[in-house]
Amino acid sequence: MTTNVTVAIVGRPNVGKSTLFNRLVGKKLAIVDDTPGVTRDRREGLGRIGDLTFTLVDTAGYEDANDNSLEARMRQQTEIAIADADVILFMFDARAGLTPTDEHFARLLRRASKDIHVVGNKAEGRAAEPGLLEAFNLGFGEPIPLSAEHGLGLADLYTVISQAVDRIDAEKDEAAAAAEAEFDFDMVQKPAVDVDVNEDEGEDQTGDTAPMRWDPNRYLNVAIVGRPNAGKSTLINRMVGEDRLLVGPEAGITRDSIMVPWEWQGRVINLVDTAGIRRKSRVQAKLEKLSVADSLRSIQYAEVVVLLLDATIPFEKQDLALADLVEREGRAMVIAINKWDLIEDKNAKLMELREECQRLLPQLRGIPLVTMSGLQGRNIDKLMKAIFEIERVWNVKIRTAKLNRWLFAMTEHHPPPAVSGRRLKLRYMTQAKTRPPSFIVFASRPDALPKAYQRYIVNGIRQDFNLPGTPIRLWVRGGK
Numbered sequence: 001m002t003t004n005v006t007v008a009i010v011g012r013p014n015v016g017k018s019t020l021f022n023r024l025v026g027k028k029l030a031i032v033d034d035t036p037g038v039t040r041d042r043r044e045g046l047g048r049i050g051d052l053t054f055t056l057v058d059t060a061g062y063e064d065a066n067d068n069s070l071e072a073r074m075r076q077q078t079e080i081a082i083a084d085a086d087v088i089l090f091m092f093d094a095r096a097g098l099t100p101t102d103e104h105f106a107r108l109l110r111r112a113s114k115d116i117h118v119v120g121n122k123a124e125g126r127a128a129e130p131g132l133l134e135a136f137n138l139g140f141g142e143p144i145p146l147s148a149e150h151g152l153g154l155a156d157l158y159t160v161i162s163q164a165v166d167r168i169d170a171e172k173d174e175a176a177a178a179a180e181a182e183f184d185f186d187m188v189q190k191p192a193v194d195v196d197v198n199e200d201e202g203e204d205q206t207g208d209t210a211p212m213r214w215d216p217n218r219y220l221n222v223a224i225v226g227r228p229n230a231g232k233s234t235l236i237n238r239m240v241g242e243d244r245l246l247v248g249p250e251a252g253i254t255r256d257s258i259m260v261p262w263e264w265q266g267r268v269i270n271l272v273d274t275a276g277i278r279r280k281s282r283v284q285a286k287l288e289k290l291s292v293a294d295s296l297r298s299i300q301y302a303e304v305v306v307l308l309l310d311a312t313i314p315f316e317k318q319d320l321a322l323a324d325l326v327e328r329e330g331r332a333m334v335i336a337i338n339k340w341d342l343i344e345d346k347n348a349k350l351m352e353l354r355e356e357c358q359r360l361l362p363q364l365r366g367i368p369l370v371t372m373s374g375l376q377g378r379n380i381d382k383l384m385k386a387i388f389e390i391e392r393v394w395n396v397k398i399r400t401a402k403l404n405r406w407l408f409a410m411t412e413h414h415p416p417p418a419v420s421g422r423r424l425k426l427r428y429m430t431q432a433k434t435r436p437p438s439f440i441v442f443a444s445r446p447d448a449l450p451k452a453y454q455r456y457i458v459n460g461i462r463q464d465f466n467l468p469g470t471p472i473r474l475w476v477r478g479g480k
């Protein structure tokens with residue numbers, strides 16, 4: 001059973017998080033993503049217990065390049081877990097018992113309304129019993145005894161994760177019903193933007209995808225990135241209003257980044273910014289350069305990233321580098337063409353921009369472009385609609401049966417090549433996770449499947465299931 005559930009392991013160093021991660025994901029399946037320039041090693045992979053698969057995140061690897069204090073790391077871990085996970089496994093060392101650090105973690109976690117389970121690791125043998133009893137006091141229910149090293153206690157983990165799967169499925173049905181009742185489908189299904197680079201718009205394919213998980217109360221984290229002078233501060237000021245901004249950045253997520261909470265049509269939007277806003281509000285002379293580390297941090301905390309381009313100098317090298325970063329981080333992206341008020345021949349410019357975007361960012365085919373002016377406050381509503389539409393796409397879940405019918409048609413139309421006389425077979429395909437949409441295809445000889453054919457599949461998914469503006473991941477595996 002492949003599910004759409006994300007499980008995060010949180011806890012102080014040395015309790016055994018990585019040991020559990022490796023046991024559930026297995027070295028072979030671990031997707032390790034090293035991003036140069038930051039001391040970060042994102043460990044996220046397809047976890048498996050018996051027939052149950054889920055996305056597993058080991059939060060231990062998230063570290064702030066600038067602030068390595070335990071406190072900062074704890075905060076980040078919990079924030080990441082809170083943002084990304086459906087189920088949080090809060091691990092402590094049952095042999096050592098609860099430490100003040102564990103208690104502190106518990107306090108941070110308590111604020112999150114998430115499905116949290118306390119896991120007492122190293123619970124083989126009797127030495128763990130006092131620690132497990134103590135952990136009842138944390139108030140997260142009965143602790144699960146586990147030995148990550150010896151593989152004991154996995155049945156209990158199976159139970160809590162599969163319960164979460166059932167719960168989430170039920171919520172999804174409920175949310176879909178509520179969305180149908182309340183939500184303005186007109187807004188989400190049509191391209192809600194001025195320009196859509198996707199020339200051959202095609203029919204509306206949204207019927208092919210399962211209903212999204214829609215929770216109007218959820219925060220949406222949006223980062224606005226772009227070169228210095230693209231107009232980021234002007235836009236953010238427009239959005240939230242000067243006064244609100246001067247009151248000051250509220251919740252700090254790292255020492256250098258802030259979130260500006262703001263409400264738009266009943267949803268809370270956190271505008272994520274690193275350093276930038278604060279620096280600006282002090283009316284400093286502008287001597288900043290594009291800080292890739294700052295942008296990266298904003299991108300990592302956001303679900304949707306707006307890449308703000310200056311219409312008079314669009315698609316510069318730095319813009320492309322940022323687009324690339326967003327793609328690699330797997331975030332949903334909207335491209336906003338700012339300072340549109342300065343453009344005289346808007347039609348000609350638009351054509352030029354479409355062409356450039358197709359050519360320079362082929363990996364993001366069909367990404368929405370929104371023309372706007374932050375200074376005049378024009379088309380901010382269009383930008384917001386595009387943000388919500390792209391978030392929907394990023395969260396799309398395509399049903400396995402549909403996907404396999406589609407795969408069959410794709411391989412019929414254009415079969416995979418033969419390798420040393422034997423035809424490659426693609427046997428089965430499933431969507432492993434959302435945010436961004438990620439697929440696993442099982443092939444008779446995974447290593448031999450050419451990159452070009454993988455691109456054919458990815459481009460096909462994007463087009464046929466109507467997923468512009470989001471990265472799409474494809475993992476090729478053997479077996480099945």
Ligand code: GDP
Nearest residue numbers: 013014015016017018019060122147148149150
């Ligand atoms: P992390 O820092 O939380 O990721 O912890 P690690 O996974 O690196 O584990 C820290 C130490 O605890 C290592 O020496 C592991 O071998 C050990 N360890 C992990 N799980 C268990 C367990 O179930 N029992 C015992 N006795 N030791 C364990």
Ligand code: GDP
Nearest residue numbers: 227228229230231232233234338339373374375
């Ligand atoms: P940031 O460095 O990306 O935060 O850019 P700023 O918001 O500081 O803007 C840089 C300059 O561009 C300022 O002089 C703004 O007044 C100007 N600017 C920002 N948005 C627009 C716009 O939509 N139209 C025009 N004409 N100028 C803009």
